[in-house]
Amino acid sequence: MITPSHQIGATPIPSADSRRVRAERPDSARTEDTLSTDSAVGLQNALAATPEIRPEVIARAEKLAVDLNYPPREIIDRIANLIALSRDPSDEVE
Secondary structure, three states, rough: OOOOOOOOOOOOOOOOOHHHHHHOOHHOOOOOOOEEEHHHHHHHHHHHHHOOHHHHHHHHHHHHHHOOOOOOOOEEEHHHHHHHHHHOOHOOOO
């Protein structure tokens, strides 16, 4: 006979104390958090070595600015469709 205090298939819930004990590592397994700035220093050096004005990028921009086929018509049509299909934020009720 099953008594009302007995639950079939119930999983015992560990107490807060037992969860805390399991989460703690032995002193030998603990590690100190450290921050390595080696990669940050490398990035800062690379950024410092990059000129603020890059002549090859300026030359490309100048070519594209006078190119009548830039941006391609397909890109213009896609952007126009996206704008036409987007909802007007002023129509939204707050």
